Amino acid sequence: AKRSPQLQYCFFEDNMQEAFLSKYKIESELRHAIEHDEFVLHYQPIIDMQSKRVAGAEALIRWPQALTSKNPGVFIPVAEESGLIQAIGKWVLQQAFRDLQKRLKEVDFTYVSVNVSPCQLCESGFFSYVESLIKQYEVPASALVFEVTETALLSEDTVTLNTLNSLHDLGIRIALDDFGTGFSSISHLLSCPIDIVKIDKSIIQNITCPNSKHKNMLEGLTYLLSQLNISIIAEGIETQEQSALCQRLGIKLTQGFLYYRPASEVELQLLLNNTIEQ
Numbered sequence: 001a002k003r004s005p006q007l008q009y010c011f012f013e014d015n016m017q018e019a020f021l022s023k024y025k026i027e028s029e030l031r032h033a034i035e036h037d038e039f040v041l042h043y044q045p046i047i048d049m050q051s052k053r054v055a056g057a058e059a060l061i062r063w064p065q066a067l068t069s070k071n072p073g074v075f076i077p078v079a080e081e082s083g084l085i086q087a088i089g090k091w092v093l094q095q096a097f098r099d100l101q102k103r104l105k106e107v108d109f110t111y112v113s114v115n116v117s118p119c120q121l122c123e124s125g126f127f128s129y130v131e132s133l134i135k136q137y138e139v140p141a142s143a144l145v146f147e148v149t150e151t152a153l154l155s156e157d158t159v160t161l162n163t164l165n166s167l168h169d170l171g172i173r174i175a176l177d178d179f180g181t182g183f184s185s186i187s188h189l190l191s192c193p194i195d196i197v198k199i200d201k202s203i204i205q206n207i208t209c210p211n212s213k214h215k216n217m218l219e220g221l222t223y224l225l226s227q228l229n230i231s232i233i234a235e236g237i238e239t240q241e242q243s244a245l246c247q248r249l250g251i252k253l254t255q256g257f258l259y260y261r262p263a264s265e266v267e268l269q270l271l272l273n274n275t276i277e278q
């Protein structure tokens, strides 16, 4: 049956209200979670395609007790909008440093990659906070990568740019996350201290289709980035075919469910000496 315009409007309003309510619910759950230390940090291995070994790992937040949504793709944006990301981001960094310190003593592990929100980067105290963690935990800056998205770079905010440059000067590598979605612009590669580009899974998922334009684009990007001395990580690899093609294109670092899903710190510890079968 056809809905009257008025009814449609009501449906629309209902959805809006629902979205608002769930955001409000998530926000108050997040406040509780911060106070009660409910977050856990997992790690997804990043694979070195030449040695077939784990080169590093991306830290990904987990919230096992979440009621409304366990998906960081849902609750992180709410945290960003409400300002709670400042506290959560600090917890993530501290946990990543703690785990890294422990791991560096036990195994020959290269680096941990931490997601940093735009709102963290534009806080003027962020750099000194990171500096103090490096001193406190005595980990080398070279064992850290910070993943930032283009949203952080779009505003061309001077605090953000200064922070990125200071972090980079300290020896922390900067990765541009989700490349190929949204506003990806070549100019950011020139104006910001970017060491690594992470090719988004939405591109990887299309590279093995017949006559794939995504594949041609990835090939071109690989060449362009190598000319700029920027490393590539191909994200979201789920099939053998995608893996083989990336390798053929000369991509040295990969990440995806095909190799490993995000794992707890203990599980990561166990698989660090493994080689993958591909």
Ligand code: C2E
Pocket: 044, 059, 060, 061, 071, 072, 073, 076, 092, 115, 116, 117, 147, 177, 178, 201, 235, 236, 237, 238, 255, 256, 257, 258, 262
């Ligand atoms: P992201 O930074 O792009 O992280 C990669 C996401 O892709 C992760 O989802 C990971 O589990 C997933 N993934 C990895 N391999 C595959 C694959 O082969 N196929 C598919 N379909 N997915 C794959 P997750 O953990 O749900 O995180 C979602 C997003 O939430 C992240 O996207 C990131 O933007 C945000 N996030 C997660 N942890 C943190 C954090 O500690 N801080 C901040 N600021 N954001 C975080």
Ligand code: CA
Pocket: 058, 115, 147, 177
């Ligand atoms: Ca990321």
Ligand code: CA
Pocket: 177, 178, 198, 200, 235
């Ligand atoms: Ca990503």
Ligand code: CA
Pocket: 149, 177, 178
């Ligand atoms: Ca993302």
